[in-house]
Amino acid sequence: MNEKTVLFVDDEDRILKTIERIVHRKPFKAIFAESGAAALKLLESQEVHVVVTDMRMPEMTGLQLLREVKDKYPHIVRVVLSGYTQITTLLTAINEGEIFRYVTKPWEKNEDLISVVMAALEHGEKAQAVQPVASGAPSGGAIPPSGG
Amino acid sequence: MSHIVDTLRTRVDSAWDIVNHYYREDLGQEACKKALANIGLNRDDYIYVEQVDSDGGEGPIIIVHPDKGFVGRPTGQVVDLDRVQEIYYHGQVYPLGHPTIAGIRPTHIATEIKKVCAQGSGVIHYYWARVVDGKPSQVGYPKVSYLRYFPEWKWAIGCGAYADHIDALVADQMEIARANIHQIWRVFFSSTAVICVVLSMISIGISHKYSARLIQYEKSLLDSQDRLRREAEKSQRAERIFETLITNLPQKVVLKDLNSKVIYCNEKYAESLNRTIEQVIGKSDSDLYPRIVANKYKASDWTVIVENKTMEGFLRRRIHGQDTVTRVLKTPVRTKGDHVEGILCIFEDFTERYQNEERLQAANARLEEANRQLREAQAFLIQSEKMASIGQLAAGIAHEINNPMAYVVGNSHTLRDYVANLTEMLKAYDQHFKELAATGAPQCQEHASRIQEARDSLDIDHICVDIQGLLDDSQEGMDRVLHIVRNLRSFSRIDQAEHMAMSSLNEGIQSTLGIAHNELAHRAQVTTELGDIPDIPCNAGEINQVILNILVNAAQAIAEQDREDMGHIVIRTFQDGDHVVCTIADDGPGIPQENLTKIFDPFFTTKPVGQGTGLGLHISYDIIVRQHGGRLSVESELGKGATFTFALPIHGKPSTDAEQGQEHEREDCAVC
Numbered sequence: 117m118n119e120k121t122v123l124f125v126d127d128e129d130r131i132l133k134t135i136e137r138i139v140h141r142k143p144f145k146a147i148f149a150e151s152g153a154a155a156l157k158l159l160e161s162q163e164v165h166v167v168v169t170d171m172r173m174p175e176m177t178g179l180q181l182l183r184e185v186k187d188k189y190p191h192i193v194r195v196v197l198s199g200y201t202q203i204t205t206l207l208t209a210i211n212e213g214e215i216f217r218y219v220t221k222p223w224e225k226n227e228d229l230i231s232v233v234m235a236a237l238e239h240g241e242k243a244q245a246v247q248p249v250a251s252g253a254p255s256g257g258a259i260p261p262s263g264g
Numbered sequence: 265m266s267h268i269v270d271t272l273r274t275r276v277d278s279a280w281d282i283v284n285h286y287y288r289e290d291l292g293q294e295a296c297k298k299a300l301a302n303i304g305l306n307r308d309d310y311i312y313v314e315q316v317d318s319d320g321g322e323g324p325i326i327i328v329h330p331d332k333g334f335v336g337r338p339t340g341q342v343v344d345l346d347r348v349q350e351i352y353y354h355g356q357v358y359p360l361g362h363p364t365i366a367g368i369r370p371t372h373i374a375t376e377i378k379k380v381c382a383q384g385s386g387v388i389h390y391y392w393a394r395v396v397d398g399k400p401s402q403v404g405y406p407k408v409s410y411l412r413y414f415p416e417w418k419w420a421i422g423c424g425a426y427a428d429h430i431d432a433l434v435a436d437q438m439e440i441a442r443a444n445i446h447q448i449w450r451v452f453f454s455s456t457a458v459i460c461v462v463l464s465m466i467s468i469g470i471s472h473k474y475s476a477r478l479i480q481y482e483k484s485l486l487d488s489q490d491r492l493r494r495e496a497e498k499s500q501r502a503e504r505i506f507e508t509l510i511t512n513l514p515q516k517v518v519l520k521d522l523n524s525k526v527i528y529c530n531e532k533y534a535e536s537l538n539r540t541i542e543q544v545i546g547k548s549d550s551d552l553y554p555r556i557v558a559n560k561y562k563a564s565d566w567t568v569i570v571e572n573k574t575m576e577g578f579l580r581r582r583i584h585g586q587d588t589v590t591r592v593l594k595t596p597v598r599t600k601g602d603h604v605e606g607i608l609c610i611f612e613d614f615t616e617r618y619q620n621e622e623r624l625q626a627a628n629a630r631l632e633e634a635n636r637q638l639r640e641a642q643a644f645l646i647q648s649e650k651m652a653s654i655g656q657l658a659a660g661i662a663h664e665i666n667n668p669m670a671y672v673v674g675n676s677h678t679l680r681d682y683v684a685n686l687t688e689m690l691k692a693y694d695q696h697f698k699e700l701a702a703t704g705a706p707q708c709q710e711h712a713s714r715i716q717e718a719r720d721s722l723d724i725d726h727i728c729v730d731i732q733g734l735l736d737d738s739q740e741g742m743d744r745v746l747h748i749v750r751n752l753r754s755f756s757r758i759d760q761a762e763h764m765a766m767s768s769l770n771e772g773i774q775s776t777l778g779i780a781h782n783e784l785a786h787r788a789q790v791t792t793e794l795g796d797i798p799d800i801p802c803n804a805g806e807i808n809q810v811i812l813n814i815l816v817n818a819a820q821a822i823a824e825q826d827r828e829d830m831g832h833i834v835i836r837t838f839q840d841g842d843h844v845v846c847t848i849a850d851d852g853p854g855i856p857q858e859n860l861t862k863i864f865d866p867f868f869t870t871k872p873v874g875q876g877t878g879l880g881l882h883i884s885y886d887i888i889v890r891q892h893g894g895r896l897s898v899e900s901e902l903g904k905g906a907t908f909t910f911a912l913p914i915h916g917k918p919s920t921d922a923e924q925g926q927e928h929e930r931e932d933c934a935v936c
Contacts, residue, residue, distance in 0.1 A: 131667065131674075132670050134670070134675050134678070137675065138678060151311040199663050199664075199667050199670060220327075220674040221666045222666060223670070223673070225677065226674055229674075
């Protein structure tokens, strides 16, 4: 079974480090980006199954990133991890970004965050299984196998 | 004798002038008669007037005479010479047939008048039966009169003098003369010739003196007539001015006597009663108005009369379905001695002015109300904005805290895991060293001893015991920060849309208690008895504001009490029919009865200036009643605390009609 990759995006370095510690030795590969642009660059070179992004970031917001991800890589499951919980932003994210989960900062237990990520991976797998039958299109075929 | 005739002529000519004036000015015969009758001389000297054309066989009619009994009667009736038994002749009265007066036949004035009128004027001699003690005397007195005819009215104007009167005057002068003679006699002892000379001289003197007195008499008479004429003219002018004034006044004017009978009124007053002036004069209020109204008017008249002072007021009546207002002025009419002899009433229609004033007042009231509403709305907006800003700020802070809290919390969890692993590892080391030391190898014992030293000096045993507490305490601190942030977010509800959403009132109470914790902590113990109530459609952020407002007010009231123990606040929630109800009861000082109706009014505050806006409870009222269609009330007994109760409909805000109904209900209550 191929190891799945999860991309975490947050402009706050300490958040990424915290997450890195949490996902250490978990059954998926975690990669990190400190901006939307960096995230898109990573996506070009790696196959990613789940994107977990912050909302409030300079230059490119989480929402802008999610829109682009949805357009370019619709199979990637999208999760929001944000302390910014204003209803309007939240609704826009859900409606326009078609996100799988919205996790608020701070999360209560590290396991909660892991379980959301695991659920997202599982959701992606199921979607992948259904998609070829429905559309016949290859899923993420152009993306090289994960590495490094 | 000619002097007497001259005097009589002067009097008659003056009277004739008066008659002529009245005729030319068209002032009427009656007024003229009155004027002539007023020319009083003395009982025996007077002006009389005969209506010449009215001779019905008993002579002309007397129309002016000082003896009122004679006026209107034919002269023949008044002076019945047939009854005359005696005749006055040169100081003596002789019976008819006496030789001294043989040949004298009393002449009747009636026949003499006719003769003179034909020639315009002249002197007449006749006999007159003088009235003594109300009865015509039996003595016929010779009399001389000067007569002048006024053809336009066919009046004979006369003035006469009795012969006996003239004789008496002469006798008086003779007596004086005699006294003078006697005096002269004693002084001069003069001879008869001298006496004759003196007598003749005195005779001349008498004649002069007599004439001088008559001239003076005439002069005073003329002056008196002149004055009378001027006064009559003045009086007439004043009367005309008065009448013009009263008639043209826009007010209704009536003058009444002490019995409330109309003495005088103007046409406006009469018209208002649908009568003529003549129909009103002499009538009392009882004749002119319904009994109840008349009694009321009489009572007010009497107040004016008894208190002897002017009364002014407004009379409101409904006439033909129209509300009217009359300004009434009643003033006593006083005599020179300040006695009240009547009452003058002036009525002025004030309806239009009153209505204008009322309209103005209503417009002013509307303006004031609009101004008040504007100020209220402005203050309301400022306060609401302030609250919203505070909420946004709180929410903003909460969000800012969230990010660092995310890695603090996350890392602390990881740290706990790491510590657990390290502790486990340490235990494993311990175990292995103990086992090694137990082998008894000296090298091992030395290492064990060094390890123990290091362990002791680094206080590892204590750290192992304390590290868990350290992590627990940190966790507790983080939990509290998270709780505060959650309450801040929950309270401001900035996370939620502004529209109504299904929310739990109990959760709102809990989050608000978290926010108000600092305010309440050292003042009151809060007990919650939160019942099993359904979620309701509401704007939770606003409902929380209401709860916070009531809680903070309660805490402040308790703090003002200067009490030693803590206050108590009990919050209960329960379901009552289709409402969820929340009661917040404190054991503070309570609210005075007079403030209970005003407590929800805008700007009502009992706090010192600058400390309270007086809007907190007003906005609470607005939120609960207007925006949620609920109820908010307060009960309180002074010294026993206060209980605020609000109820929110489980199925949301009722329709607009019901809302308006509640608006009125509240306004009524406020008025009560």
